Amino acid sequence: MTEQINNGAEQAPERGDRKxxxxxxxxxxxxKTVVVQLQDNVKHALYGKVMRRSSKVKAHDEQNAxxxxxxxxxxxxxxxSASKRWRIVEIIEKAK
Numbered sequence: 001m002t003e004q005i006n007n008g009a010e011q012a013p014e015r016g017d018r019k020x021x022x023x024x025x026x027x028x029x030x031x032k033t034v035v036v037q038l039q040d041n042v043k044h045a046l047y048g049k050v051m052r053r054s055s056k057v058k059a060h061d062e063q064n065a066x067x068x069x070x071x072x073x074x075x076x077x078x079x080x081s082a083s084k085r086w087r088i089v090e091i092i093e094k095a096k
Contacts, residue, residue, distance in 0.1 A: 018075055018076040018077070019075070019076040020073060020074065020075045020076070020089065021036075021038050021074055021086075022038075022071065022072070022073055022074075022092065023036040023038040023057075023071075023072060023074065024036065024069065024070070024071055024072075025066050025067065025068055025069065025070045025072055026056065026068065027068065028061075028064070028067055028068055030058075031064070032061055032062060032064060033058055033059070033060060033061060033081075033084060034059050034061045034088070035056050035058055036056070036057055036058075036059050036072060036074055037055070037056050038054060038056070038057060039053070039054045040052075040053050040054070040055075041053075057085070058081075058083050058084045058085075058086065059072070059074045059084070059087055059088050060080050060084055060087040060088065061087075061088045065088075065091060067095060068095065069095025069096075070091050070094055071091070071092040071093040072089075072091050072092060073088070073089045073090050073091075073092055074086045074088055074089060075087055
């Protein structure tokens with residue numbers, strides 16, 4: 001039975017890996033918020049056909065830099081509002 005001596009300094013619990021996704025901005029009409037459409041290819045369990053599923057999430061954009069059609073990388077974060085749980089990490093490609 002060995003115990004670690006902590007010397008009064010408590011270690012912070014390790015933070016889990018956060019999800020990150022790539023998607024296209026479909027709306028930028030809100031202030032500091034964009035709507036990002038995420039697409040996922042899913043294989044049907046019985047028939048094997050590959051289906052394209054999409055979902056929309058709201059992401060925080062502090063500088064209002066992203067515009068409609070931009071490819072962005074978003075990461076999961078703490079709840080920022082009632083519907084916002086993602087933030088923009090980087091703009092991968094600007095719309096043409």
